[in-house]
Amino acid sequence: MQLRTEPYVLNMGPVHPSTHGVFRMRVTLDGEAVLNLEPVFGYLHRGVEKLAEERAYSGVIPLTDRLDYVASMTNNLAYVLAVEKLAEIKVPERAEYLRVIMSELQRISAHLVSIGSFTNDSGCYFTPFLYMYREREKIVDLFDMVCGQRLLYNYMRIGGVSQDIPDEFLPALRKVVKHLPGRINEYDRLLSENEIFLARTKGVGILPKETAINIGASGPVLRSTGIEWDIRKKDPYSIYDRFDFDIPTGEAGDCYDRYYVRLQEMRQSIRIVEQALKQIPSGPVKADVPQLIRPPVGEAYGHVEGPTGEVGFHVVSDGGIAPYRCHIRAPSLMNLTGLYDMSVGWKVQDLIVIFGSFAITMGEIDR
Amino acid sequence: MVIPNIAVDAVRHLGAVAPDWPGHPWWHWVVFTLINIVFILVMIIGVIYIERRAIAWFAARTGPNRTGPFGLLQAIADAIKILLKEFITPMNADKIVFWIAPAVVFAPVIMIFAVVPFMNGAMLADLNIGILFVVAISSISTVGVFMAGWSSSNKYSMIGAMRLVASVISYEIPVVLALAGVVLIAGSLSLNDIVLAQQTVPFILVQPLGFFLLFVGGCAEINRSPFDLMEADSELVAGFHTEYSGMKFAMYYLGEYGEAVVMATIISTLFLGGWQWPFLPGWLWLILKIFLVFFTMVWTRATLPRVRIDQLMAVAWKFLFPLALINLLVTALQVLAGWPEDLLWLMGIVNYVLLGVLILLWSRMYKVGWGRIEV
Numbered sequence A: 001m002q003l004r005t006e007p008y009v010l011n012m013g014p015v016h017p018s019t020h021g022v023f024r025m026r027v028t029l030d031g032e033a034v035l036n037l038e039p040v041f042g043y044l045h046r047g048v049e050k051l052a053e054e055r056a057y058s059g060v061i062p063l064t065d066r067l068d069y070v071a072s073m074t075n076n077l078a079y080v081l082a083v084e085k086l087a088e089i090k091v092p093e094r095a096e097y098l099r100v101i102m103s104e105l106q107r108i109s110a111h112l113v114s115i116g117s118f119t120n121d122s123g124c125y126f127t128p129f130l131y132m133y134r135e136r137e138k139i140v141d142l143f144d145m146v147c148g149q150r151l152l153y154n155y156m157r158i159g160g161v162s163q164d165i166p167d168e169f170l171p172a173l174r175k176v177v178k179h180l181p182g183r184i185n186e187y188d189r190l191l192s193e194n195e196i197f198l199a200r201t202k203g204v205g206i207l208p209k210e211t212a213i214n215i216g217a218s219g220p221v222l223r224s225t226g227i228e229w230d231i232r233k234k235d236p237y238s239i240y241d242r243f244d245f246d247i248p249t250g251e252a253g254d255c256y257d258r259y260y261v262r263l264q265e266m267r268q269s270i271r272i273v274e275q276a277l278k279q280i281p282s283g284p285v286k287a288d289v290p291q292l293i294r295p296p297v298g299e300a301y302g303h304v305e306g307p308t309g310e311v312g313f314h315v316v317s318d319g320g321i322a323p324y325r326c327h328i329r330a331p332s333l334m335n336l337t338g339l340y341d342m343s344v345g346w347k348v349q350d351l352i353v354i355f356g357s358f359a360i361t362m363g364e365i366d367r
Numbered sequence B: 001m002v003i004p005n006i007a008v009d010a011v012r013h014l015g016a017v018a019p020d021w022p023g024h025p026w027w028h029w030v031v032f033t034l035i036n037i038v039f040i041l042v043m044i045i046g047v048i049y050i051e052r053r054a055i056a057w058f059a060a061r062t063g064p065n066r067t068g069p070f071g072l073l074q075a076i077a078d079a080i081k082i083l084l085k086e087f088i089t090p091m092n093a094d095k096i097v098f099w100i101a102p103a104v105v106f107a108p109v110i111m112i113f114a115v116v117p118f119m120n121g122a123m124l125a126d127l128n129i130g131i132l133f134v135v136a137i138s139s140i141s142t143v144g145v146f147m148a149g150w151s152s153s154n155k156y157s158m159i160g161a162m163r164l165v166a167s168v169i170s171y172e173i174p175v176v177l178a179l180a181g182v183v184l185i186a187g188s189l190s191l192n193d194i195v196l197a198q199q200t201v202p203f204i205l206v207q208p209l210g211f212f213l214l215f216v217g218g219c220a221e222i223n224r225s226p227f228d229l230m231e232a233d234s235e236l237v238a239g240f241h242t243e244y245s246g247m248k249f250a251m252y253y254l255g256e257y258g259e260a261v262v263m264a265t266i267i268s269t270l271f272l273g274g275w276q277w278p279f280l281p282g283w284l285w286l287i288l289k290i291f292l293v294f295f296t297m298v299w300t301r302a303t304l305p306r307v308r309i310d311q312l313m314a315v316a317w318k319f320l321f322p323l324a325l326i327n328l329l330v331t332a333l334q335v336l337a338g339w340p341e342d343l344l345w346l347m348g349i350v351n352y353v354l355l356g357v358l359i360l361l362w363s364r365m366y367k368v369g370w371g372r373i374e375v
Helices: A048-053 A057-065 A072-087 A093-121 A127-147 A169-192 A195-201 A209-214 A255-279 A331-336 A339-343 A348-358 A362-366 B002-014 B026-058 B074-083 B095-115 B130-138 B140-151 B155-186 B191-197 B208-221 B246-271 B282-303 B309-336 B341-365
Strands: A008-012 A024-030 A033-040 A298-305 A310-317 A325-329
Touching (some): A008 B155, A033 A339, A033 A348, A057 A072, A072 A093, A072 A298, A093 A169, A093 A255, A127 A169, A169 A255, A195 A255, A195 A348, A255 A348, A331 A348, A331 A362, A339 A348, B026 B074, B026 B095, B026 B246, B026 B282, B074 B246, B095 B130, B095 B140, B095 B246, B130 B140, B130 B155, B130 B191, B130 B246, B140 B155, B140 B246, B155 B208, B155 B246, B155 B309, B208 B246, B208 B282, B208 B309, B208 B341
Antiparallel strands (some): A008 A024, A024 A033, A310 A325
């Protein structure tokens, strides 16, 4: 028997503790159950794509930091890859290794944030969240060491990276890499078998395989449905073909799988960093590229596997010093398209958990 | 010099055997009313301190440590800050109800301490229906919370209040049944008599299932994690007190921790031997036990995620309710069979085995539903 009441509309957001920024959901509720959902976004629109057309190619890099501000390094990388493809620039070996190390560290730190805020959404009162932040802090310290910034790194350059790593970086990185797997196992033990956590996330918010493909989902959201799709393997950019790592996938495509895929991906990232640490050569870290470049007329698409999914930059050149057009493929936005199908019929509490399991960043969605 | 005499008499009276109710000297009521109010306020400051420091400790951070020695005065600093805040009444609020609600939430918390013995007979009123009084009065604050949720004309508040009413109605039943087991063994409803009955063995050893039920049900009833759905900060912003600010909000804050103190007091009085245990004065033991029970609540809060509303109901009706009935039945049979007083420890062992078997059995049988509706 189901007792139906008069449906009412609840405005969740734009200012709400669990909307990860300024996202708004117009939710029609029947008691606690979600009948209809209408996402409203655009509150954080800054016109990044238009701004990019006004800047020199190298000046766009700081803008990319501000897209997915939880994962600036991978955004930087996606953009510089596109421009390098456009201008046919060869990147020195050491710079490639540094890029891989930074992106993988960035992936770990972004996944820590996503898992932490996901547990927060499911109601763990900040404990796992702060554990995750404790580990993230160590990675952020490493980034601080190489580029002097803790959130918006602006580290990648067209043709390499902005500067070589300091001497104390590699020992510190080795320490972090040695220390992290134990911590990740600890969180695995704390959360993955937790009865209430399982009850809240297992079977909740299932994203069917077909829907996932149709909406263009990528990253952990796609992999949780069981599809082995990872740009690092399928279209190896930079030097990812030199490393040995697995693609963790889920089965059901529910919130638990999305969480668990992220947890396992952190382990794979550590594997990659360990291998890169062994192989890293010495040499220059930046190709001889002038500050103002004029790539030949044409277009190029650079994409990387970011923490939330495929981050892509489609850069069109008209031969001038600024991109004629710079389109950004934002994985959070693509993934979020599935929100309606996944959350209708569930309770308000599930809606928050489902929304949290995407690990979106509003900076990227609204651009 | 009337007042010093009263003070001396009062101090002497603290250790005396409780006379029948009514019939105390008039100052008994004055002194114990004051003691109750001061006790509850001091205990609230104590548990807030424990909560904040312990949660911080669990979450690998420091917690408040700047105000006073070890941050002990943080609660007072917060109180001063909150007193200076503006109180905003929403335009569409039902103003009278909106204003009364905080008092309705906080008053029962103080009232319950009327029947709690701090030492042998040192209590405001030794009611012979003590536990019934506790159960009845503690339900009143639900009305206050619902008043707050209804009058705020805010959907978050309303959802939170509705959740609270649903959970309190459900959890009242296993909690009362768990209390009934203790009453059967002690043979009295008076809290003082129940404490006296635990002279040799605290009831946690005799009634483990009852303790478990009361702890879980109590956490749900006072809305502590993992059952803190009514203010679920990640979903409902602040639940039923979303629209409250200033001192009215502080009343809820106090009421919430007051309820936690009450629940910890009931648990430690009924199951941990109340003021009994050697070496230290009785009231100190009681305070220590309250803090211990409260610390356990903080521990669960720091560790566990929140359950969903249908799971919350399921836990009450499918898990706790049958166990409470079985516990009551077994205890009644044990009492009816005339279990010898000096073999109480054997009864404890039997009940512990029963607890293990039942919980294993139920955790196998019991499955949490997925709670999706077809739209």
